[in-house]
Amino acid sequence: MSSWTEAGVKNTRARNLILFGGFACVAASSVWGIFYASKSYWCLFGINLVTVSAGLAMIFLSFGNHIRFAGIIMAHALVFTVTMSSLSDVPVDALPRSVYMNMLPVSAAIFFLFNREGIYLRVILPVLSLLIFLAFSINVPQLSHFELIAPVPPSMAGVWINNITGIVATAIVAVMMQANINARRTMESDMRRGIARGEFHLHYQPQADRHGAVFGVEALLRWNHSARGNVSPMEFIPLAEETGLVIPIGDWVLRMACAQLVQWSKSPETAHLTIAVNVSAVQFRQPDFVEQVKSIVLVSGARPEGLKLELTESALAEDPDVVLERMQALRDFGIQWSLDDFGTGYSSLSSLKRFPFDQIKIDQSFIRDLLADGRNMAIVDTIIRLAQSLDLAIIAEGVETEAQLKALHAAGCPHYQGYLFGKPLPAAELDKIFLSERKAVRAFG
Structure with a gap:
């Protein structure tokens, strides 16, 4: 957005989206962090700890009206977390990879927040996140053998949770984007009438x-x-x-x-x-x-x-x-x-x-x-x-x-x-x- 301190309609929705992302990061990463710690997956525990910290920063910055900075933290933290977690999500014959599904709402949220920013935030970062989503969705072989992160045995419950979370989060971002479009159309129509009246x-x-x-x-x-x-x-x-x-x-x-x-x-x-x-x-x-x-x-x-x-x-x-x-x-x-x-x-x-x-x-x-x-x-x-x-x-x-x-x-x-x-x-x-x-x-x- 051209101005992240304005009291406009989109700024309000941007704050709501960032708060949603911040609370989601804190809640989900806390649960997964405890799980990974109990299984001694310390690398993944560290990743989730970083995500919890980023989520808390997003929440505090949003309440302090530092919307743009909070949005930048959210974008990079979520891309990093979903990417690293997906590297440990190795598919087996019976259970497909699923963590990568969370990259889809991340891409949509980045585009929504930064579609009036510079080329990096507006184009490069959302396109990069979509390419990561595509790479994991087609199961690029090299992504199944990442030496720094131990593979986590998949479970049917985890697959369902990841897929449902990704779909619901994507739907929420889509609803916010549509609401913003509707509000802009209404505002534009009202301005035209206001000029005439x-x-x-x-x-x-x-x-x-x-x-x-x-x-x-x-x-x-x-x-x-x-x-x-x-x-x-x-x-x-x-x-x-x-x-x-x-x-x-x-x-x-x-x-x-x-x-x-x-x-x-x-x-x-x-x-x-x-x-x-x-x-x-x-x-x-x-x-x-x-x-x-x-x-x-x-x-x-x-x-x-x-x-x-x-x-x-x-x-x-x-x-x-x-x-x-x-x-x-x-x-x-x-x-x-x-x-x-x-x-x-x-x-x-x-x-x-x-x-x-x-x-x-x-x-x-x-x-x-x-x-x-x-x-x-x-x-x-x-x-x-x-x-x-x-x-x-x-x-x-x-x-x-x-x-x-x-x-x-x-x-x-x-x-x-x-x-x-x-x-x-x-x-x-x-x-x-x-x-x-x-x-x-x-x-x-």
Whole structure:
């Protein structure tokens, strides 16, 4: 999955699948480990002990919301365990090999968990597990004479248990996969209806200096579902990107933001405000992106200088010349560029060198534990000094406490965004606050 910390439907099912796998590892391997120890099959006992440990790690990591890491442990632990156990499962004339049947649900689970990951987790690992399943199912002779693992005499009960376990586990994974497909289809259909019915709207979160003077806002998309109520952006935006719905939604966001700029330009209390808009990588890569943005701005009558487009590094992962051309064209038009979630990617420094950014946005993951983790403070301090040396504006997001604000100010960061300065609000509510007390932004929360 593209994001393992999101609160989406698939993430919930992924956690459930990993928890199921973790408890299955602990329960089954504990029983088999005791059995192998009683028969003095110490190599197999050690394998099952490792599997129990992996199962416990999967459970604790899942409850700690480290879903991706737990999934990686599960995938490798189960492939290892089933493979090594199958090597000891030597068939005889009356009883076939059966442990390998557990590799089938393992393969399906790996594909379900990692079908949006890199090539190793998405392709190589599930294909490898299927090849192992195939090798044992056709009884490759060399697999029946593995010197490091003593063969275990098969029993009819064991054969039945292994086959039933493999079939039931495969069915459970299949049900989860189908449920995920159904949920995605429903969500996509609901999004299409939501666009038509006007269920999407924008909230604006203030961006301010340390005194609370607001100089801009970030436009944040919200979806008020007709039946479910407010739906988390982390739940619907990834699916919107996959289905292409993020393109019309993104255009709508730009139109609404530009219309709000025009509205705010009519009042002296708000005429100075800028609006930052997140641009999806899918939207940015459209061939007509530059023309579409220019058209929206010109039709609205908004001043281009009041619009700031935020990109994450995933949007830059294509032909650098094309990216540079698009960014420069809109920058020449007057629009500013901000590099969002800075420090969380792998090519931030090269991005700053190559592309015409005006601002760096420090990711909130560094701010959250700023005072508790000295490494975060060191990273933030380095980012601030880097921005200053490159003559780039800098803003820290996720500022929630006075202590964080003081630390960031001492490090040289002049601009902030977070609940300390205001929660995201509809434009109408912001207007009331601007009119009543221009600089009392800290009363927003």
